[in-house]
Amino acid sequence: MIDPHSFRDFEHSGWQGIPQQYHQAFGELTTQSIEPLLDAAGVKAGTKVIDIASGPGYVAAAAARRGATVIGVDFSAAMVGEAQRRNPDVEFREGDAEQLPLGGALFDAAVMSFGILHLARPDQALAEACRVLGSGGRFAFTAWAKPEEAVGFGIVLGAIAKHGDPNVRLPEGPPFFRFSEPDECIRSLLTAGFESPKVAKVPQMWHLPNPDSLFEFMKESTVRTAGLLRAQKPEVLEEIRDAMRDESKKYQRGNAVELPMPAILACAIKP
Numbered sequence: 098m099i100d101p102h103s104f105r106d107f108e109h110s111g112w113q114g115i116p117q118q119y120h121q122a123f124g125e126l127t128t129q130s131i132e133p134l135l136d137a138a139g140v141k142a143g144t145k146v147i148d149i150a151s152g153p154g155y156v157a158a159a160a161a162r163r164g165a166t167v168i169g170v171d172f173s174a175a176m177v178g179e180a181q182r183r184n185p186d187v188e189f190r191e192g193d194a195e196q197l198p199l200g201g202a203l204f205d206a207a208v209m210s211f212g213i214l215h216l217a218r219p220d221q222a223l224a225e226a227c228r229v230l231g232s233g234g235r236f237a238f239t240a241w242a243k244p245e246e247a248v249g250f251g252i253v254l255g256a257i258a259k260h261g262d263p264n265v266r267l268p269e270g271p272p273f274f275r276f277s278e279p280d281e282c283i284r285s286l287l288t289a290g291f292e293s294p295k296v297a298k299v300p301q302m303w304h305l306p307n308p309d310s311l312f313e314f315m316k317e318s319t320v321r322t323a324g325l326l327r328a329q330k331p332e333v334l335e336e337i338r339d340a341m342r343d344e345s346k347k348y349q350r351g352n353a354v355e356l357p358m359p360a361i362l363a364c365a366i367k368p
């Protein structure tokens with residue numbers, strides 16, 4: 098059974114330790130869907146925007162570049178510090194997506210880039226996004242496509258399933274790929290109070306320096322997947338690393354590795 102408090106604590110302590118590592122591994126990747134995300138949320142000059150689970154602040158910074166007035170919110174003080182350091186002219190604040198530290202109906206647009214799959218209570222966060230939007234405000238979020246398509250996840254999960262134990266004890270959270278399902282995105286957005294939900298897929302490509310990078314990035318720069326890897330027995334972990342290297346080589350282009358990592362982009366309107 099999911100204990101939202103232990104899952105939140107697990108995620109929180111994970112993110113607190115990896116702002117730099119996350120940027121190094123995922124910065125080049127998650128930024129590829131920023132422009133479609135901002136377009137889906139209708140962000141333009143003068144739009145009042147909240148970037149929820151803002152991490153290093155990529156989306157907030159891009160919204161500010163469009164001339165929007167933006168605030169980024171993240172529950173990790175370390176991530177907020179990293180975002181502020183990278184983007185001194187944008188406002189960032191510590192706060193939980195499931196209980197935003199802001200009044201209602203303040204924003205024209207809300208965005209969440211690859212945050213929803215890290216939340217203990219994503220439905221609560223959707224309701225919060227709806228609460229802080231004014232009538233006619235737009236919400237848009239991204240999540241990874243299924244592991245069959247988001248190849249980096251397919252490779253690591255496949256290697257763990259083949260050589261390790263996918264059921265090691267970790268604080269249980271909601272299904273990682275719940276929002277990879279368009280129907281689930283639509284159902285969840287409607288339940289949270291939004292209308293006119295739409296879902297699209299955004300192609301993205303992860304450029305990794307070498308065939309060992311996927312293992313290193315998954316182990317050092319994520320939270321849930323890193324927990325899964327670190328809980329494997331040492332000898333098994335070596336087998337997983339070897340399997341991931343072999344699979345990654347299939348995507349080698351010169352010295353680099355290019356893994357398709359499409360995103361699901363969902364958006365809706367507050368009535």
Ligand SMILES: C[S@@+](CC[C@H](N)C(=O)[O-])C[C@H]1O[C@@H](n2cnc3c(N)ncnc32)[C@H](O)[C@@H]1O
Binds near residue numbers: 123127128153170193
């Ligand atoms: C995968 S990162 C995404 C960062 C950034 N939005 C991006 O697109 O690269 C997930 C972020 O969600 C934040 N996060 C996780 N759970 C949260 C919660 N309950 N409330 C606020 N932020 C949360 C983490 O601290 C982390 O910065």
